[in-house]
Amino acid sequence: MAEANGGLVIRPMDQFEVRPLFGGDMVGLFTITNVTLWMALTVVAVSLLMVVGSRGRALVPTRSQSMAELTYSFIYKMVEDVAGRDAVRFFPYIITLFLFVLFANLLGLIPFAFTTTSHIAVTAVLALAVFITVTITGFVVNGAAFLKLFWVDSAPLALRPVLALIELVSYFVRPVSHSIRLAGAMMAGHAVAKVFAGFAGALGVAFVIPVLAVTALYALELLVAVIQAYVFTILTCVYLKDALHPSH
Amino acid sequence: MEGDLANMGKYIGVGLTAIGMGGAAIGVGNIAGNFLAGALRNPSAAAGQTAMLFIGIAFAEALGIFSFLVALLLMFAV
Numbered sequence: 148m149a150e151a152n153g154g155l156v157i158r159p160m161d162q163f164e165v166r167p168l169f170g171g172d173m174v175g176l177f178t179i180t181n182v183t184l185w186m187a188l189t190v191v192a193v194s195l196l197m198v199v200g201s202r203g204r205a206l207v208p209t210r211s212q213s214m215a216e217l218t219y220s221f222i223y224k225m226v227e228d229v230a231g232r233d234a235v236r237f238f239p240y241i242i243t244l245f246l247f248v249l250f251a252n253l254l255g256l257i258p259f260a261f262t263t264t265s266h267i268a269v270t271a272v273l274a275l276a277v278f279i280t281v282t283i284t285g286f287v288v289n290g291a292a293f294l295k296l297f298w299v300d301s302a303p304l305a306l307r308p309v310l311a312l313i314e315l316v317s318y319f320v321r322p323v324s325h326s327i328r329l330a331g332a333m334m335a336g337h338a339v340a341k342v343f344a345g346f347a348g349a350l351g352v353a354f355v356i357p358v359l360a361v362t363a364l365y366a367l368e369l370l371v372a373v374i375q376a377y378v379f380t381i382l383t384c385v386y387l388k389d390a391l392h393p394s395h
Numbered sequence: 396m397e398g399d400l401a402n403m404g405k406y407i408g409v410g411l412t413a414i415g416m417g418g419a420a421i422g423v424g425n426i427a428g429n430f431l432a433g434a435l436r437n438p439s440a441a442a443g444q445t446a447m448l449f450i451g452i453a454f455a456e457a458l459g460i461f462s463f464l465v466a467l468l469l470m471f472a473v
Binding site for chain 1: 453
């Protein structure tokens with residue numbers, strides 16, 4: 148926040164601080180922090196929509212049941228289209244990922260809320276889980292033939308070792324880019340919003356301009372929150388497709 | 396004085412990483428523009444390719460976010 152005395156002081160990264168909820172300064176392995184709280188709230192929100200919202204199982208759905216059904220069929224179709232028919236057995240995992248990331252992003256947009264997905268530690272766990280799942284699935288389904296993913300048959304023989312090296316590196320960079328994309332996008336958006344909000348405090352009467360800018364930015368952030376959740380899941384589907392059908 | 400010089404270099408480096416974000420902007424714009432050009436020529440095929448559009452945008456955007464990460468590392472970790 149801006150402090151008018153002694154110039155403009157904006158600390159856009161303060162909002163990402165992990166604090167213990169019940170006093171103390173130490174964050175241990177099992178300390179209940181604000182991250183724990185907002186992750187729990189995310190789970191509650193997802194359960195409210197998907198379990199309580201669609202409890203009626205009416206033939207003519209209510210509004211919340213309709214939202215739940217639309218989300219379900221949207222993700223189902225995405226898994227089928229991108230990863231193929233045989234990837235449907237991973238559908239429960241993928242919709243869990245999508246709903247968790249979506250609701251974590253959206254809950255983070257509530258003023259004074261904490262964005263759990265803005266922490267690389269959180270998204271790295273999600274991305275590593277995807278990476279390990281995909282790698283194990285690849286070896287279980289295809290056996291050693293999974294390594295064909297790195298050996299491009301369509302390329303000239305002399306070029307294949309070079310390509311194999313590139314493919315190998317890009318395979319192991321996947322969890323890094325997968326996690327940092329989500330965390331980076333969320334962190335950047337929230338930091339920019341905070342910087343603009345800081346200008347509003349410092350400008351006096353002209354505060355209208357940054358407030359309008361923040362409003363527009365907030366709309367953009369809503370869009371980004373949904374798109375990043377979508378991108379996270381669709382990339383999971385793409386990686387899964389590679390694991391199930393490794394030949395190019 | 397030594398520390399000031401090091402800080403100056405740090406901030407110049409952080410500013411330079413912003414160029415990487417410009418590159419990502421060019422990439423994302425290129426993908427979206429080409430998608431639109433293709434979609435206007437054959438609108439019936441456009442709906443099936445939106446997933447590919449987002450995948451392409453995500454890959455291009457990742458590189459911009461890497462430069463953002465380098466900026467953050469320089470600012471807060473180095």
